[in-house]
Amino acid sequence: MDIISIALLVFYFSILVLLSLYGIHRYFIVYLFYKYYKNKRRIKAEAVEIEHFPTVTVQLPIYNEKYVVTRLIEAVGQLEYPRDRLNIQVLDDSTDQTQEISLAAVHRLKEEGFSIQFMHRAIRKGYKAGALQEGLSVSSADLIAIFDADFLPDPDFLLKVVPYFTDPQISMVQTRWGYLNREYSLLTRIQALLLDGHFVLEHTARYFSGRFFNFNGTAGVWRRQAILDAGGWQGDTLTEDLDLSYRAQLAGAQFVFLPHVVCLSELPVTITGFKQQQFRWAKGAIQVARKLLPTLWKSSLPLSVKLEATVHLTSNVCYVLLAVLSLLLPLSVFIRHSLTDWNMKWLELLVFIFTVLSISIFYLVSQRELYPDWRWKLRDLPILFGLGIGICLNNSRAVLDVIFARETPFERTPKYGIKQINDKWRNKLYGSNDGKYAIGEFFLLFYLLFFLILFVLNEFWLSLPFFLLFLIGYAFVCTLTLKQTVR
Structure with missing residues (x-):
């Protein structure tokens, strides 16, 4: 195996490890939820006489x-x-x-x-x-x-x-x-x-x-x-x-x-409006991390509070990791299948356990807590994974803006007064012009489609489930972008 292949695999594994750590954090949040909230430890409001409001x-x-x-x-x-x-x-x-x-x-x-x-x-x-x-x-x-x-x-x-x-x-x-x-x-x-x-x-x-x-x-x-x-x-x-x-x-x-x-x-009812909102939230969180994490770590707060706050403020870094992973994943699959002396074909199963499964449990618990028909609401979970991946370029741009000190204005999310399914947003003001950033998403979509054909031809079946999450994500975002553009 040549040095470039080794370097690529090391880089690929490093990204997976970092993503898995953030995935483990979701398990931790679920643990805290059941440990504290389900034991009903809460502050209760006291009755207030109207003259004391x-x-x-x-x-x-x-x-x-x-x-x-x-x-x-x-x-x-x-x-x-x-x-x-x-x-x-x-x-x-x-x-x-x-x-x-x-x-x-x-x-x-x-x-x-x-x-x-x-x-x-x-x-x-x-x-x-x-x-x-x-x-x-x-x-x-x-x-x-x-x-x-x-x-x-x-x-x-x-x-x-x-x-x-x-x-x-x-x-x-x-x-x-x-x-x-x-x-x-x-x-x-x-x-x-x-x-x-x-x-x-x-x-x-x-x-x-x-x-x-x-x-x-x-x-x-x-x-x-x-x-x-x-x-x-x-x-x-x-x-x-x-x-x-x-x-x-x-x-x-x-x-x-x-x-x-x-x-x-x-x-938000449009994909550009949603991406605009996600960009603002992602960039703002990284800005706050840069601004306040030094003060946080100098404080006398418990280590557990400092660690969780750090994960909270930096979690959008995962979008940069996903964007890089989108490029490396197909290449790493071919490299790993060429290794006859290393059994690495089950790598995606470990990634699934620490990331995909953690996210599934996370949203399963939230829906079960809120809705009697929670099982029906989980029908959209596969697309949820895809959407998170499909907007990674959009949110990576937000993170990189902070790293390279590039200023952008505050852009609020367009609202159209949508309540009913038959309400319309077409021909209304406040459309977004962020469609130009969809070029990268379309490139990655066709890039992954090309490798999908190669995977099928080479019968790389074990790698397909994890790979398809990325393909579905970019396909979903690109389809919504095309649909909105045509409208």
Whole structure:
């Protein structure tokens, strides 16, 4: 075997080992979930007399959301909370007719007696973080509730969440996301699976085991003083929510997660919109890792908290590993099959156990905890694997942007007011121009198709299952990209 083949296999094995370590972490999250949450160790809210309710400012950060802004403002107007203790801020940085729509909705609530302000910035300095910070500077409320444009809080949302702040140590309460349009398409069903795993297992396990977890940017309530003590909202990352969460917890803040309180949201319905969202989340997490991991490791926190937080903030590195693996996998199969003295044909089975099986168990547990028909919802699991692989180039670009210090603007996810299966997004504003980055995905699709033919001709059957996950992933993403482009 020549030196190039040896080097390629060593590199390939190293990537598999790293991916397997992150796969083992999913087993660990499931373990924490059953160890702590299933034993019902939770903080309970105390009853609050209405005359003792704290003051609340509800912040609604808006940017070009003409299809959803009215329903958001109207939903907030339905919140059951003492009017004399409730203030609403519509933080509208829009550059289109969303401003007019927002102002009309604000005017209607003012006529109903609400304390509500419309705030517009001509220059979006700091993007969403800048808008939230400006709103914070003119609020004197005890608590700050935040809802993005695509969310619809139930009328009793504040009544369920605010009582937890009777404990003066609690700085933030996050609720679980629900989905208005889960059944709209295969893409939205898979997104719901992904988010269910994040909230039901990751958030729950981290919270109940005393590890760091984060505010998700919406559907949560902060103690105003906790934001100020942590340094306020800062716009130097694309995930201002994750950044503030870690800074606050490093300063000693305590968070609460309420898996039983659900706030409905709208999932992205286009593949470019989904990739845009994933890019922002991936890049922001790596930015926060670069910004705060040194401080985290210098702190006096337990080693278990530091290790889990490190995995949490750096997990998007896996997308870079998957992108490289997409190129190396076919070549490594041929090299390993040429080795007559080494029995390496079962390598993919070990990878399956540590990665594919861990992810399957992870989402199986989350669906079983939430839905009586959880078995039926797992029908999309094979495509979920594929989607994670299919967007690896998109998210690798996000990680590499941070490594090479390349700046990109904050691009919010397009929303179209989609709720029903027959709702349409075609011919609406806010389309994405990220299609140019799909060229790499199409290249990898045809690259893998070429090797699929060679595998079949050479009867490399044991390598096919793992290989097909990559092929399915790129085929799925490319098909959705073509379908959206044609529409």
